[in-house]
Structures are given as structure tokens and as C-alpha cells.
Amino acid sequence: MSRVELARLSRKPLIAIVDRANRALQADMVRQGHQDGHPELKLAHNAVLGTLSIDGSRAADMAVRAGITRQSMGEVIRELVSLGILEMRPDPEDGRAKLVTYSEHGREVAADGYAHLRDLEERFEAEFGPEDYEVARDVLSRVAELLDHWAAERSEEAASG
Known part of the structure; x- marks a missing residue:
């Protein structure tokens, strides 16, 4: 049986560069959250916090936006509910569905996150x-x-x- 020859690219693939940037940004958000007084935050929470709209979202829709399973999204949402960052309530448009929203504490966490994102945007613009x-x-x-x-x-x- 012959071996398939693997042709190497002449430079780092774009997917590797984008992945590295994404991981650095994700880690930076958690580090900043810790510095802002939210030590309970961890990387897995980014999938939820990055897809939750300000007015609330359905878990299934968030899972699609994050590119993860509904089960995984549900697990992280339940953890954030137990931490007092999120709340779940009936969806006013569909009584069978639940709407994920920020708790009052969660709104503080999100406000700090948005402030950091604005700062990053300004810093990147100044740098480049x-x-x-x-x-x-x-x-x-x-x-x-x-x-x-x-x-x-x-x-x-x-x-x-």
C-alpha cells in the first residue's frame, strides 16, 4: 500500500492564523473579566455570552450562532444560571420555549465585557x-x-x- 503524499503549504494557513487570533481574543476576554472582578468566568462561557442578545435569546438559536450542539449550549447556560449571571424565563412568543436573559449581575458582567471590546477596537485601530x-x-x-x-x-x- 502506498503512502499518500502530504503537500505542505508555503506559509501558515489562514485557518491557523484566524484560529490563533480567535483563541487569543477569547482568552483575553476571560482575563479581562477576571481583572474586572468576575473570577467565575471561563473560556466556555464565551460561547454563551458572545451569542446572547441584550433582550434575550433562545438557547437553540444561540447554539447555532456559536456552532455548538444544543446540549453543550444548555450545559453552559445552566452553569451561568447557577453563577447568577443568566436567568431563564418563558418566551413570551412561545410558551413552550425558554428565553435566556442576563440577570442584574449578568448585565454588569456584560457591560464590562462590552467596555473591553470597545477598548480593544480602539487599541487595534491605533496600532494598525x-x-x-x-x-x-x-x-x-x-x-x-x-x-x-x-x-x-x-x-x-x-x-x-
């Missing part, structure tokens, strides 16, 4: 310059849009084919 930073943001947005578009095209081809 407004034009270069806007280009970086635009390119990353376009990469995601292209990948979604190409995936939809492949799905259509597979369905018709």
Missing part, C-alpha cells in the same frame, strides 16, 4: 491605523461570507446532482 484595521475587518468578514456562499453552492449542486 484606521484604514488598515478596517481592511482587516472587511477581509475577515468577506472570508466568512465567501465560505458560506461556497458551502451553499456545494449543497445546491449535491441536491441537484
Whole structure:
């Protein structure tokens, strides 16, 4: 049996660069949360806090946005409820569904997180310059849009084919 030859790229793949940046940003958010007086925060909480809308969200919708299973999302939500950061209540639009919302303490945690995000945006813009930073943001947005578009095209081809 012959071995399949693995062709190496001539430079670090974009997926590795984006993944490294994402992990650094995620860790930075937790570190800052700890410095802001929220030592209970951990990396797994980012999937919830990063997808929860200010007015509340359904866990299933949050799981889709975070790219994790509903079970995993539910587990982290329950942990954040036990920590007093989140609350669950009946969804006024669907009595069978639950709406995840911030508790009063959770709103403080979120306010601190949003303040840190604003600070990061300002610091990145100062570091790279407004034009270069806007280009970086635009390119990353376009990469995601292209990948979604190409995936939809492949799905259509597979369905018709």
C-alpha cells in the first residue's frame, strides 16, 4: 500500500492564523473579566455570552450562532444560571420555549465585557491605523461570507446532482 503524499503549504494557513487570533481574543476576554472582578468566568462561557442578545435569546438559536450542539449550549447556560449571571424565563412568543436573559449581575458582567471590546477596537485601530484595521475587518468578514456562499453552492449542486 502506498503512502499518500502530504503537500505542505508555503506559509501558515489562514485557518491557523484566524484560529490563533480567535483563541487569543477569547482568552483575553476571560482575563479581562477576571481583572474586572468576575473570577467565575471561563473560556466556555464565551460561547454563551458572545451569542446572547441584550433582550434575550433562545438557547437553540444561540447554539447555532456559536456552532455548538444544543446540549453543550444548555450545559453552559445552566452553569451561568447557577453563577447568577443568566436567568431563564418563558418566551413570551412561545410558551413552550425558554428565553435566556442576563440577570442584574449578568448585565454588569456584560457591560464590562462590552467596555473591553470597545477598548480593544480602539487599541487595534491605533496600532494598525484606521484604514488598515478596517481592511482587516472587511477581509475577515468577506472570508466568512465567501465560505458560506461556497458551502451553499456545494449543497445546491449535491441536491441537484
